[in-house]
Amino acid sequence: MKNELLEDLKWRGLLYQLTDEEGLEKVLNEEKISLYCGTDPTADSLHIGHIVPFLTLRRFQQHGHRPIVLVGGATGMIGDPSFKAEERQLLSDEQIAKNVAGIRRQLEHIFDFDSENGAILVDNKDWFGEMSAISFLRDYGKLLSINYMLAKENVASRLETGISFTEFSYMLIQGADFSHLYDKYNCRLQIGGSDQWGNITTGLEIIRKTHNEEAKAFGITMPLITKADGTKFGKTAGGSVWLDAAKTSPYEFYQFWINTADAEVINYLKIFTFMSREEIEALEASVQDEPHLRKAQQTLAEEMTRLIHGQEALDQAIRISKALFSGDLKALTVAEMKDAFKDVPTAELTKADKNIVDFIVEAGVSSSKRQAREDVTNGAISLNGEKVTDLAYEVTAADRLDDAFTIVRRGKKNYKMVKFI
16 A cells, blocks of 8 residues: 555655665554664754755654654764765864754754654764774674675765775764664664665665564665756855854845745755645646746745744844845844845945945945936935935944944945945
8 A cells, every 4th residue: 555655755756765665665554663864963054955854854753753863973973975076074073062062953943852753863972982993893894795885886986086994984884873773763764865875775784684584674865956957956156055044044044945946946845845735736836827926935935944943033034035125124123234235245435424425436336426426316325224315415423333334225226235444
């Protein structure tokens, strides 16, 4: 019998590879299982490219299964070679601990930890940290042949450029993670991105060799998420889109999703949100019939910002967006202005008082004094959301926000941040 959850994952485009689909369908139809997904703390924040497996793990939780979320304090000290062109730089114990703490906080936004099938958060350093090298080699090193490990694509792709024994051992350690969770929590399934197939199947091999024939575990991978043109997802001109609000503000996060192309938005709604098939198909019709309304993009941005940053941050992001669209900057706080205009063109001026005409020419807002006078008298110039039409207006300390910057708008959409030195 087909399993409702697996069929939903297929519809959403979230199944790339799956071991023993028939066996997994039978298990999911008959019982509630524990399953896990892990991440290494290579930074103190996840970015949106990391979260697809975790969101998929949450889908299992919504169907009554128990998610185990692993943050790899031990594997993070080793480095996963999977499809990386070169060896990773090793991180210090202090940096890894800081990264683990940051990622834990973000995962607590995604998962329910308190219900009957509440998520379990684990760190593989808890079981590997005190294990000796001799114990590891005796207990796990004997289980896999070098030939088996060399045949894995994630290792084979590195043989020409070179791979250290440290990174070569990574799949064995991750495989041992799966075996440990199988024993302690009866964890039956590991899920991950498509680059984790070699590591996941290694875990299945270790479980098979260390347990009797009745032992049965499974693996699932998700496809690599790309844009419609095939380029990498989750990057902007400013770099990765992070979950950490200090790295990517909720407003920037919201804007990333708002700017999704029509060709991509329905796919992203399927992959990233927990909306029903009926809701998404209604938005798909809207993209076809009334694309100018951008209902799908609006919904995607709201769903994702609420999930990662909460309702208050979403409300703030919407408020900033509306203020920028209307030009009513007075509705924003100084902090919100800083956030909203961090990527607009800037100019630097001294703190001396200046006539409005001189000010906008020196700031490069208007091309000449003649043009500046026209812009002012025509009502095209605003300072911090206040229109200036008086040619005798003096720009003073009262126009400096935090005594540090002024937002100048020319026309409807041309903004400039003037910083004072």
